[in-house]
Amino acid sequence: MSELETFRRETRAWLEANCPAQMRQPVASESDACWGGRHFKFQSEAQRRWLQIMGERGWTVPAWPKAYGGGGLSKEEAAVLNAEMRALGCRPPLVSFGIWMLGPALLAHGTEEQKLEHLPKIARGEIRWCQGYSEPNAGSDLASLATKAEVHDDHLIINGQKIWTSYADEADWIFCLVRTSTAKKHTGISFILFDMESPGVSTRPIVLISGKSPFCETFFDDVRVPRRNVVGELNAGWTIAKYLLTHEREMIGGIGERSNVKPLGEFAADAVGRDASGRLSEASLRAQIARFEIDEAAFRLLLQASGDRARRGEGNPAMSSALKFYGAELNKRRWELMISAAGADGLEWEGERSNEGTLARTWLRSKGNSIEGGTSEIQLNVVAKRILGLPGV
Amino acid sequence: MALVLNEEQGMLRDSVKAFLSERAPVAHLRKLRDSRDALGFDRQLWRQFADQGYSAILVPEAQGGLGLGAVEAGIIAEALGRTLTPWPFLSTAVLAARTLARAGSPAQQTELLPKIAAADVVIAYAVDEASKHRPAAIAAKAARDGSGWRLDGAKTFVLDGHVADRFIVAARTSDLGLTLLLVDPRAAGVQIERTLMVDAHNAARLRFDGVRIGADAVLGKADAAGAVLDEVLDLGRAVIAAQLLGLADAVFELTLAYLKERRQFDRAIGEFQALQHRAAELYIDIELTRALVLGALQAVDENPAKAALLVAQAKAHACTTADRAVQEGVQMHGGIGMTDEFDIGLYMKRARTLQELLGDAGFHADRVAAMNGY
Structure with missing residues (x-):
């Protein structure tokens, strides 16, 4: 058995033995995520414990060096850990801007003293x-x-x-x-x-x-x-800022990628009903959802292909702008279709039935996707200049 | 599997692209069109193409082929899409080759597959009967007639139909059952009408009136061709999607070059943001199509359970992208884009044909919805 296969088996066994059952439930809303920090109120003992034991192994940031609180895993091992966590439905023990953004920036540009001071606290979820x-x-x-x-x-x-x-x-x-x-x-x-x-x-x-x-x-x-x-x-x-913006774009661009969410077509069929042959009863909505799912499938494969090209050294850094643009627009389209499928029910703003207007609020929140982290227009400027080589300002 | 071409596939892409741009560029199609060429393609050139092994991709090694897969066939089609080269690649080297390899008897395989590899035969695939692709509604009928069959019906949009040495005809032989038949174009009761198409590629309408067909002409089992037909059509759709990708790529290259070169208001028109953003969006669409098409071609080869969905997605996406590419191509070229002299119009015409072929974006979006359970 290859070393990576051994690692996979051991990882799976460890996760099965140690990940609390509650931390293997699908994430229902943003408030289920563990953000850490001085004032963070854990939702449950399981959430606190999951952060603690993963933090001890450095698996909140598996690919960071051990000296800075990371897991010291190779890219391949980190990918295995990620895949095994997804397979078992384990929630990420910690999400934070420290992990996604500052960490990579410090690893690339920080002094040894700065790394030692800040990175372990990010890894353990102590500082938000x-x-x-x-x-x-x-x-x-x-x-x-x-x-x-x-x-x-x-x-x-x-x-x-x-x-x-x-x-x-x-x-x-x-x-x-x-x-x-x-x-x-x-x-x-x-x-x-x-x-x-x-x-x-x-x-x-x-x-x-x-x-x-x-x-x-x-x-x-x-x-x-x-x-x-x-x-x-x-x-x-500015150099560091640009480096970080690339990370941010990749993160926001990946919003369309989500697990544990009911497929859009199924959600819509449940909401508006089906005709005698089992088709979604609103023909125009059905067609729009199908077009959306086609574009979403293409986006998922483009993310994969971009990763594969980058690993071969054939990637273009400006591609992250293309992905950010498309991921943001796609996510907006998803929520437009969701709110349209939900009809009047989706417009309830308060109360238990609508879970305090979660759908309507998420739909509205998604409008920011094409503004934050560089607007869609800025991303298209970057693609036009850096990839297509078009002249101008 | 990585969503990138491996080394051999990359070499194949480079070599076929070089071959076509040198020997059969867009000017070649234009010449055939303008001379109203009787064949609609150049048999000598097509044989030279086959000498490189390009027609043998899907022919099994046992029959003198290369025994390669959909990814490699897609690479060839992508290159053909770039140069608009009107060869019987799809009809003969893809649809017929795969049907014969899957369902043909040893005698049929031995007779025809080596000829496909050598470009010694043209086999046209007759499926469609109406203006829209609707394989579920095939009405051409083959009835038992002694030990053989008697075929009645009509087919349309039959690629390479007027130059074919053989047809493969999908006919209904029972209420639910389809049968694939090898039909000789010279048989009594066969009428062939060449249809000159907008894209100057070969197509024909066929009529069969009581055509008698021997028992040995059945491909695979009678009444049970549905599965083979589905598989072959999906292979064809993935390959056409690759061709649309190549076409979109070529149009985009032309258009991008024009944006950098054409000057108005004392500057390159590519400096205008209104055009930059549209070009950037088109570029992203093409990259999305590229990833999806390769994913679909790989699934046809490696993951049959997922192939139908991915192929439907890829064909739909490629149709939409190529359509956008040619619309933007003509618009951004301005007046010159409307002239026959300039190539962009040829791309627009070809894109329209490839969109209709084996199902347009709407047809495949409907399949996606059905397969995803809504």
Whole structure:
């Protein structure tokens, strides 16, 4: 038996023996996820325990080096772990911006001291991170950001405002883009980390059209941050920001990929009924869903093909923009079809029958997919220029 | 299995692409069309193509073929889609070859498969009877007649029908049962009308009036051709999807080059965001089709249980993408895109034909819905 096969068997046995039964139930909503952090309230003892034992093995971040709290697994082993978890229906023990975004950035650009300080806490779910990128006047044109960091000998003083900071009101630390020089647009930006409990930091949740507040406005008023918290060189933060945006695009682009969800056609047939031959009784909806499922199948295979091409060294980094664009548009289409299939029932906003309007709220929330992480229009600009080589601004 | 071509497949793609762009580019089709060529294709060139082994892909090794699969047949079709080369590849080297390999008697295989590999025979596949592809509604009828059969009915959109040495005809032989018959075009009661098509590729209408057919002309078992036909049609659909992909690719290359070269308002028109975004969306559609088509071709070879769904998805997607590619192609070329002199119109015409062939996007979306249980 190959080493990988042995690893697969041992992994499966360990997961079967150790993953609590409750943590093998399908995730019903975003609140089922474990985000970790100083103030996180575990939904159950099983959730707490699952994070703890997976964290001890480094399997919350299986491919990170052991020295930084990871599992030290090879890419292939991490893929096996992932596949086995999916096969057994194990929930991810921890989800966080630390895992998806800051971690990769620190691994690539952080000092040894920064890695040792922050990565293990991300891996164990002790510190929850948020991302301070967008500003009221720096959205698509992110590099025009103006939050100012005055550089002193051993510290910086930060003043300004961020917006669309995901879960800033629940986060412990922030990774943030600040302007350390006004001489040049892109090369005057620094990437900096600081504690959200620092004096001068305040947050205000933003109520979205879904009625929920996953985002905040975040204000900095003379926030003092040690100089050693700058990641990479001073004024060289844009490189890291771009690197991270690629990760974010891949993540949002992958939204269409979900397990444990009832297929759309089945959901719609249950909602609107079938004719005598078993077909969905709304012919136009049936056709739209079929077209959606065809496009979704194509997207899933394109994600796979892009991965396969990248492993062969034939990938194009700008492909992540294409995937982000399409994944976001596809997810919006999914929820349009869901809300259409649900008809008037789907429009109930409160009460137990609608699970407090979950469908309507999720439908509305999905409209942000083509705005956050770079709008669809920006992604198409990137594809046009970086892949197609079209000229212009 | 990785969703990328392996090394041999990559070499096959490069070699067939080079062969076709050198010997049978779009100009070749144009010349056949303008000269109203009686055959509609160049037999010598087609034999040279076969000399490279390209016609032998799906012919088993025992009959002198290469014994390769749908992925390789798709690679050839993709290249043919790029150059619009009007050879009897789909009819003969794909549909007929796979039918014979699956259902043919040893005598039928020995007679015909080596000739397919060598491009010594054209075999036309007669399935459709109405303007839309509806294989479930086949009405051409073959009745028992002594030890053989008597065939009555009509077929339409029969590719290469007027140049065929043999037809494979799908006929109803009982209420539920279909039978595939090898029919000689010279038999009494066969009428053949060449139909000149918008894409300048070969097609014909056939009529059978009491055509007598020997018992040895049945392919496989009488009344039980449904499964073979389904399998062969799906192979054909996947291969046509690959051809549409090649076509979309070629149109997109032409269009992209034009966006960079054509200047208006003192700049390349490709600088305008209105065009950039449409080009980017089209590019993404083509990449989606590429992944789905390869997935479908691989499933035909390796995963028959999933093949029907993937093929339906791939054919539908390829139809939509190629359609978008040619619409945008003509529009972005502006006035020159409307001229016969420029190639883009030939692509638009061919895309329309390939969309109809063996089921358009609507037909296959309906199949997807049915297979997914709604």
